[in-house]
Amino acid sequence: xxxWSTTALNVMKSALVDPVERDHKExxxxxxxxxxxxxxxxxxxATVLYFSLKLEPGDPSFYALTLVLAAVWMVGGFLxxxxxxxxxxxxxxxxxxxVTPILIGLAVGGVFMLGGLVVRQIxxxxxxxxxxxxxxxxxxxxxxxxIALINGVAEEIFFRGALxxxxxxxxxxxISTVVYAIATLASGNPMLxxxxxxxxxxxxxxxxxxGGILAPIxxxxxxxxxxxxxxxxxFV
Numbered sequence: 001x002x003x004w005s006t007t008a009l010n011v012m013k014s015a016l017v018d019p020v021e022r023d024h025k026e027x028x029x030x031x032x033x034x035x036x037x038x039x040x041x042x043x044x045x046a047t048v049l050y051f052s053l054k055l056e057p058g059d060p061s062f063y064a065l066t067l068v069l070a071a072v073w074m075v076g077g078f079l080x081x082x083x084x085x086x087x088x089x090x091x092x093x094x095x096x097x098x099v100t101p102i103l104i105g106l107a108v109g110g111v112f113m114l115g116g117l118v119v120r121q122i123x124x125x126x127x128x129x130x131x132x133x134x135x136x137x138x139x140x141x142x143x144x145x146x147i148a149l150i151n152g153v154a155e156e157i158f159f160r161g162a163l164x165x166x167x168x169x170x171x172x173x174x175i176s177t178v179v180y181a182i183a184t185l186a187s188g189n190p191m192l193x194x195x196x197x198x199x200x201x202x203x204x205x206x207x208x209x210x211g212g213i214l215a216p217i218x219x220x221x222x223x224x225x226x227x228x229x230x231x232x233x234x235f236v
Contacts, residue, residue: 014089015100015209016202022211024084024165031166034080038166041076041158042179046186048072053131053187058138066147073154080162086212097215101206105222108202112195112227116234119191126235128191133232148228152220155180159200160207160216173204199223 026034052065077083088097119125136144164176177200184196203216 011090011100015097015104015215016205017209018089019209020087020089020094020211022084022087024082024211026081026165030081031168034162034166037076037080038158038162041072041080041162042183045069045072045076045158046183049183050186050188053189057134062135063139063143063147066151070147070151070154073151073158077154077157077162080166083157083161083165084212085214086207086210088210088215097206097210098218101215101218102222104202104206105219106226108199108219109223109226109230112198112223113230113234116231120235125191128189130235132189132192133235136228136232145225145228148224149221152224153217156203156213156217156220159183160203161213164204164207173201173208176207177201177204 048065048069052062052069055062055065085096087094088100090100116129119129136148159176159180163179164172167175177197180200181193181196185193187193199220203219206215206219207213209215
């Protein structure tokens with residue numbers, strides 16, 4: 001294996017596999033409080049998501065509800081308790097994850113693009129995908145991009161921040177991914193649920209490796225940018 005391949009493999013292990021040492025313990029009372037707030041936020045967020053994606057593309061209420069949804073995830077996340085940005089091993093030092101998560105997000109976006117080429121050939125799946133992408137084709141593209149990115153940040157603050165911390169030490173990656181997928185399925189669109197499983201698992205691994213939400217946030221917003229800007233033309 002060449003030097004470049006070895007370096008790339010080590011970077012990916014640091015980003016997704018090898019956790020850094022950290023001490024993010026909290027009291028039993030704080031843990032119970034976090035769980036209660038997470039549960040309440042999940043119910044409210046799933047309800048708002050359901051109604052937002054029932055709206056017709058171009059309906060001004062869609063923009064308002066999706067911004068409300070972002071606010072729900074953010075407020076619930078911050079109210080639940082302390083959140084951490086996280087760090088990963090880069091070379092011989094521990095630092096904030098910046099470049100690697102962005103590259104991972106773009107790579108996952110590329111995988112979804114390839115998947116889109118297949119999905120568009122299967123009418124039922126293409127219809128479910130088109131139902132989501134239609135919102136990106138109508139109205140202000142700048143506003144749609146902003147909403148997609150702000151919701152990406154908000155979801156990570158809650159799902160890989162508050163929810164992940166509320167699960168405890170047993171299987172938080174799997175459990176947080178499953179809960180994320182179930183909450184996303186409140187939209188009534190199975191393609192969004194499928195995307196949540198794949199994306200959620202990758203970001204759950206990042207959360208476990210880094211101990212924080214910065215890496216998942218950067219991956220999510222990078223992926224969202226690809227989905228909003230590059231995926232819709234495939235389904236025209």
